Amino acid sequence: VPEGPEVETVRRTLHPQVLGRLVSKVWVSSKKLRTPVRSASFRRLLGRPITGTGRHGKLLWLDMAGAGGVLIRLGMTGRVLIQPSTSPRPPHTHVVMTFDEGADELRYVDPRRFGEVVPFSSDDELGEVRANMGPDPLAWTAEERRRVLTSLRSTQRTLKDALLDQRLLSGVGNIYASEALFVARISPTTRGCDASSPALRRLLQAVEHVLTQAVVHRGTTFADFVDASGGEGQNLAHLQVFWREGEPCTRCQRPVERMVQGARSTFYCRACQR
Ligand SMILES: [Zn+2]
Numbered sequence: 001v002p003e004g005p006e007v008e009t010v011r012r013t014l015h016p017q018v019l020g021r022l023v024s025k026v027w028v029s030s031k032k033l034r035t036p037v038r039s040a041s042f043r044r045l046l047g048r049p050i051t052g053t054g055r056h057g058k059l060l061w062l063d064m065a066g067a068g069g070v071l072i073r074l075g076m077t078g079r080v081l082i083q084p085s086t087s088p089r090p091p092h093t094h095v096v097m098t099f100d101e102g103a104d105e106l107r108y109v110d111p112r113r114f115g116e117v118v119p120f121s122s123d124d125e126l127g128e129v130r131a132n133m134g135p136d137p138l139a140w141t142a143e144e145r146r147r148v149l150t151s152l153r154s155t156q157r158t159l160k161d162a163l164l165d166q167r168l169l170s171g172v173g174n175i176y177a178s179e180a181l182f183v184a185r186i187s188p189t190t191r192g193c194d195a196s197s198p199a200l201r202r203l204l205q206a207v208e209h210v211l212t213q214a215v216v217h218r219g220t221t222f223a224d225f226v227d228a229s230g231g232e233g234q235n236l237a238h239l240q241v242f243w244r245e246g247e248p249c250t251r252c253q254r255p256v257e258r259m260v261q262g263a264r265s266t267f268y269c270r271a272c273q274r
Contacts, residue, residue: 002074004138004171005214006225006233007058010080014228015053017082018062018099018106022049025098033094034075034116041119045070045097057136057170061126068121070097071129072108075115077224081107111224134169137207138215145204152200155192159203160261162192172207175220175242178267180206182241187273188259188266213238241267 002010026042045064052063060072060080072080081090085098085105095108095117108117120126135144148169155162162168163177172180181188183206186199195203219225219233222243226232240250245258249269258265 001076001173001175002058002078002219002225003173003176003211003214004055004057004136005176005211005235006219007060007074007171008055008138008215009219009227009233010074011053011055011060012227013231014060014080014082014106017104017228018050018053020049020051021099022047023097024100024102025096027096027098029094031094031113033110033113034073035118037095037117042095042097044068044121045119055136056130056139057133057166058173059129059133059170061120066123068119068123068125071116071118071120071126073115075110075112077112078108078110078115079224079226080228081109081226081230082228083107083230132167134165134167136170137204138171138211140169149197149200149204152192152195152203153197157192158188158261159186159190159192159195160188160266163207164262164264169207171211174264174266175239176207176210176214178242179210179239181266182268182273183210185272185274188261188268241269243267 023045028037028039048064048067050062051065054061054063061069063069082104085102090109092111093107093109096105098105151168152162160177163172184203186203214220214235217235217238220235221232241256244256244267246255249256249272252271254271256267257270258267
């Protein structure tokens with residue numbers, strides 16, 4: 001499942017390929033994504049240039065010169081690909097935006113259809129969507145970071161659950177929550193209200209670190225994730241606990257363990273994370 005670093009990797013590979021290009025044609029499949037795709041809502045994009053790309057947490061968007069743009073959520077298996085218009089469309093292609101002279105096109109491919117592609121009409125509309133999202137550790141201000149620290153300090157939830165709450169902070173999913181707790185040497189079952197302030201500061205530093213490193217390595221690919229040019233991420237080799245159950249801890253050599261929290265797996269080292 002793409003998390004903040006994977007979506008940022010898509011954005012970075014997408015940006016140079018779409019900047020300044022005019023959308024000349026939009027095609028949508030008849031299949032419902034996370035929300036129904038209304039082809040009429042795409043009509044207003046026609047003939048407009050893409051003037052930028054943006055990202056907040058797992059939310060990606062294309063900007064169209066102050067006239068709104070397109071929101072893209074990758075869900076579990078979504079891919080945004082720039083491919084020649086003459087190449088066969090991959091199975092499960094649900095939205096196609098053709099550019100300029102029509103030599104290549106943006107294709108949204110999503111086998112499980114938990115993602116979505118939705119035009120928006122103004123910066124205000126985008127702002128409303130972002131207002132419901134917590135700050136992004138890849139881009140947050142010192143003030144936003146302090147606010148998150150305060151929320152963590154007062155929550156009754158486990159730190160693992162809190163990190164996954166996109167209203168609290170944006171872009172951390174199951175992979176990077178496990179990794180950050182390991183780097184910070186904090187047990188995943190620790191509740192926010194029981195953690196010390198130094199431990200919570202260490203945790204937020206670890207969150208920034210694991211997300212930043214994952215962007216450097218162009219994201220983590222287990223099965224589905226590729227960037228907008230079809231390239232796989234290289235971060236899998238750099239994960240220290242995630243999906244490494246039974247393998248030796250990189251710090252103490254004891255086997256990494258797995259537990260289930262809220263129906264999702266957490267990977268951790270019992271000895272290093274207390
Ligand atoms: Zn260990």
